[in-house]
Amino acid sequence: MKQYALFLSLLILLFGSCTSLFQKGQNQFAGGEYQLAISTFSKVLEDDPDNKEANFYVAESYRLSNRIEKSQAYYEKLVEEEESFESYYRLGQSYKSQGKYEEAEKAFSKAKDLTLDDNFQRQLDLELNSLKSVEDIEDYFPYLEVENYSLLNTSGTDYSPVFSEGFIYFTSSRTGGGIYPATGVPYTKIYRARADGIKVDVQNVQEMPEFRNEDGLNQGAIAISPDGNTIVYARGNSRSNRDLPDVHLFASYFRGGGFTQPIWMPVNEDEFWFNSTPAFSPDGEVLYFTSNRDGGRGGLDLYKATKLANGDFGNAVNLGPQINTPGNEMFPYVAPDGKLFFASDGHPGFGKLDIFVAEQTEKGWEVKNLGPNVNTIADDFGIHFTKYPTEGFLSSNRAGGEGDDDIYYFEDKTPKPKxxxxxxxxxxxxxxxxxxxxxxxxxxxxxxxxxxxxxxxxxxxxxxxxxxxxxxxxxxxxxxxxxxxxxxxxxxxxxxxxxxxxxxxxxxxxxxxxxxxxxDPLILERSIVLDNIYYDLDKADIRPDAAQELDKLVQILKDNPSIRIELSSHTDARATDAYNDALSQRRAESAVAYIVSQGIDEDRLVAKGYGKRQLIIENAQTEEDHQVNRRTEFKVIELLD
Missing domain, CATH: 2.60.40.10 (Immunoglobulins)
Structure with a gap:
């Protein structure tokens, strides 16, 4: 009886312990403390690997903290226990984030069979079409080479640099105050370092001096206006009940020799909306950012707000369905030529976030993946050009980095033409x-x-x-x-x-x-023989072979517009004088007519038939001697003004 009582006590203690552990993990999950929830529910799974609820909370904690690639085993457990649309859909996303495209296609197809919701069906069609198009994605910049900026990065988080007035500003967890419980890594702050384009003074990185970074908060992506007088950045993830519940945009303005303390921007509109990743247009008149506000396409969408008369930004407009998808669109960058670069996991890509470019066409925006020399199966985002379009920075948590998110630099290595x-x-x-x-x-x-x-x-x-x-x-x-x-x-x-x-x-x-x-010397009255000017017997028509030779004279007349010439035709000594005179005159006139037809003014030409009166070879005996006498000549008779 004592043994039974002892066993019952242990059972009650164990059950109470598990219940207490579950409650603790659920509280952590509900509070967005995903890394703590993962740790808590992992203890439950040590004793009960098939526990459905624990697998669910670990899987979702990884997904919601942007580490869905680590959730595969937990979603697989869930679909073993119960086939559901949600579990198969998330499992497909996990496979895709690891480059396991065949497994992802099977999971998405299975999820499609488990839902009748039209929105979910369309979303799954997008995912399946994206997988089919992966192998067709080409490099947008064929010779762009991306390298990890290992001397700048740390073992923590470093991402999203922007260049302004000889400095790069970027987000990093290198000396963050406290641990962010959602991811288990230090909070991030904004730092800067001197830079000449992509060449950064990595030995002198400092916290940005314009205003103080807040402890216990994530200072996120930053944007600086083209004139350098306005800084907009994302800040949030506070654990304090007295602070804003989500990530919002804050602005600091250059006034009286320094920057003001950051203030909450009205463009945020609602304290419960997520607003982040700001970027200015090249002229500073438009602010682009990402938000999950009501009326979007799903997930995070890109918006633009115009500069108001008071210098603030407002009238935020969704960039529309050609840019935004049911997935997430973030980290905009507007190039000097108007092209919009951004990161997305909703457009056809390799895994998680890829970097895309949108070009304006007659049909609106045309979106293109930058291709495999820029994007990977991991998160690739935050592109910023220091010299458009040949060099700049981007961020990624791809394999082989120094830490989590790392800063990469890129250069166009187009081979120099020989x-x-x-x-x-x-x-x-x-x-x-x-x-x-x-x-x-x-x-x-x-x-x-x-x-x-x-x-x-x-x-x-x-x-x-x-x-x-x-x-x-x-x-x-x-x-x-x-x-x-x-x-x-x-x-x-x-x-x-x-x-x-x-x-x-x-x-x-x-x-x-x-x-x-x-x-040739230009001497007045000196005759120049035109070779190979032949006529058919008793005819004055210009044959094709003769036309080719006359074309040379046409060119001489065009090259020398100040000369006037006599074009003469000569016969051999056979036949009568009258016959030869008439024949040679007709031939000379025929040659002149041809030259005029080629654009030469007839006033510059005189046709003259000499018959047999100017023989070169007297008493010619052979056909060759007769041919020498049968010739066409020209001579310059006048130099015009």
């Missing part, structure tokens, strides 16, 4: 009477690109040499001129004359090419 310089050596020469060529110094050569834009010009030196730098795979025109000579246009192309950039090894490769421009 440069190919085409160095064109130009030699200017003149044609002598005997057909030989000699150097022609002090010749003006002007370079034009393929759009006929003047891109350079110079005189050749005493050796008749000058050099131009050309670009690969382009066409150019070189116009050479010198008093007493025909001006001449020469087309030059670098297409196909340089190696492929991917085959280059050196950063700069010089390709040296050469060309020669030969000028």
């Amino acid at each position: 440069i190919v310089n085409v160095l064109l050596n130009v030699t200017t020469k003149e044609k002598k009477d005997d057909g030989s060529e000699e150097t022609l110094p002090q010749t003006r050569v002007v370079l034009y690109d393929q759009s006929n834009k003047n891109i350079g010009g110079d005189f050749s030196n005493q050796s008749g040499r000058l050099r131009f730098t050309l670009t690969p795979n382009q066409t150019f025109s070189l116009i050479a001129s010198k008093t007493g000579y025909f001006t001449k246009t020469v087309n030059y192309s670098t297409v196909g004359k340089t190696p492929n950039p991917e085959d280059l090894i050196q950063d700069v490769t010089n390709i040296v090419l050469d060309t020669t421009i030969v000028l």
Whole structure:
């Protein structure tokens, strides 16, 4: 009987102990002391691993303290005990936060079978579609490289730096006062350090001097107006009944040589709403922030408030369904070009919070994931550019960091393009009477690109040499001129004359090419033979091969707009004088008509048929000798003003 009484006493003591432990854990959970609740209910699970209530409270404590990746085992216990929409949905989120996409898809699909609620169905469709699109996400900035700022980070929490007037300001738990019971880590404060872009003086980090950090509170993300005169930051998580019940925005203003003590901002509107992660527009006229206020899409949404006449911000407007989702949207950043960067776990992403960019289009906002070179399965958030869009900071609690949330810096590492310089050596020469060529110094050569834009010009030196730098795979025109000579246009192309950039090894490769421009002396009344001007027997029509040769004369006339020429046609000695005179005149007129059709003023042209009266070879015997006599010539007969 004594033994039974002793057993009954122990049973009552044990039951009372468990009841007391449960009540303690529930109180901690209800008070938002999630880390304490986890510790308390873990003791219950040591003796009773299948305890449904204890597994629920541990799972939910991890989820509500943003550590859902640690809740997997506890949600798995719950679905073993009872299949419910809520447990499978949260289990899917836990799998997704760890990159276990196949398991997440099964859990979300199971959750979808366990609810008829239209809102839940839509939310699960978003989750399932997000999982399917993960492998299609591309890098928005292909050459952005992200590195942990290990010298700046601590073993605690460090996140969300912003750059202002030679300093970065950021949130950290490095010397926080007291332990935040929701997460079991120290409260956070705001610190600053001198910085030149992403180069931070990590040896001289100090608490921000503008105003005092509060002990027993989390000082959160900070924003500084473009003019540096207004600081807005998030503050909350107090355990005091005399303080505000949630996280709110506070503002400090530069007045009379210093900053005022922070004051609660009216844009918060309701003390029971969560308001955080502020950011200014580039002109300082709009304040962006996140809130869970009534009328949102679900979770945390992004809002914007405009600057009022008294300098405060108000008339907060939800950014709408193209930006906000049933999940959470936080940490906005507005770039100088108007693009909106933000963190979200509702848009298609890799796990928890990813960083996205929204671009304005004709259809409104278009949201894009920044891709796998920026985002991970962990929380990635708080992007801030120090030099847009090539360098800046972001925050993440990805694997391999120094602590919990860490600060990372990023730089654009786009490979420098391999440069190919085409160095064109130009030699200017003149044609002598005997057909030989000699150097022609002090010749003006002007370079034009393929759009006929003047891109350079110079005189050749005493050796008749000058050099131009050309670009690969382009066409150019070189116009050479010198008093007493025909001006001449020469087309030059670098297409196909340089190696492929991917085959280059050196950063700069010089390709040296050469060309020669030969000028003809411009002498009045000197006849110049046009080669290869042929006509069909007894005809004066311009054949295609003759047109090609006449086009060269057309170019000479265009290059030398001040000359007037006589174009003459000659026959051989066969046939009568009258016949040859008439035939040569028709041919000369036909050639002139063709030239006029190419845009040359007919007043600059005189057609003259000489028949056989100016033979070059008298008594020609061979067909070759007759061909020499059958020729077309031109000569400059006048220099126009």
